[in-house]
Amino acid sequence: MHGFDDSVIEQEGWLRALDCDVLFSCVDRPWPRFALNVAAYAHLIPVVDGGVAVDVRAGNYQGLATAAAPFRLIGAEWRAHLVGPNRECMECLGQYDPGEVGMERAGLLDDPAYIASLPADHHLRRGENVFAFSMACAAAEVLELLRAVLGPSKIHDVGATLTHWTTATTERDVDGCRAGCPFPTQLQGRGDAAGVDVTGRHPAAVAARAAARPTQSMNAYGESDSKSSTH
Helix, strand or coil: CCCCCCCCCCHHHHHHHCCCCCEECCCCCHHHHHHHHHHHHCCCCCEEEEEEEEEEEECCCCCCCCCCCCEEEEEEEEEEEEECCCCCCCCCCCCCCHHHHHHHHCCHHHCHHHHHCCCCCCHHHCCCCCHHHHHHHHHHHHHHHHHHHHCHHHCCCCCEEEEECCCCEEEEECCCCCCCCCHHHHHCCCHHHHCCCCCCCCHHHHHHHHHHCEEEEECCCCCEEEEECCC
């Protein structure tokens, strides 16, 4: 197994992704999801995607915010689905808003002032990463791939699943893409000839790599002492 620190929306990361047999999507932003949607249809690389949403409200269960109980947990849910030909794409599943792809490419989603101007409950301000729910989502994604490959009882596709933790119920979305969706029609199987540019400069990836590089510091004897950043 080889690890790379390129973003899928950077040229090098995109080319690495196109060299894969299957892709697991662990992204939250619209631009990388758009890129992976293009990979799934234009380049025919299966993409297993998912996500977690946690519903938290201010105050305790009586609606009163206290120092001991500033928030209350209402519920949580996670999604898992495989996208590609003959399956509903991520855009039609509502996994990203195509209008927000351009906003992210313009840098707005990394602009603290812009994010602060959004309503408190706006989905772009959410950042759930609760370990137990994330593990459940990851397991659902792995099982989605196994179902597609192994076809237990000759069943390869049950649609996109949405599991509600609170009620222990699972919904299935078996709809296809909406009429006129370009992914299964105009882009499918066209590869580079699709003419869709998904890459660009990704400041967050650049910053993450810079933070992970060894830093130079001086030891007690005034000598250079290389060590990895703790960020």
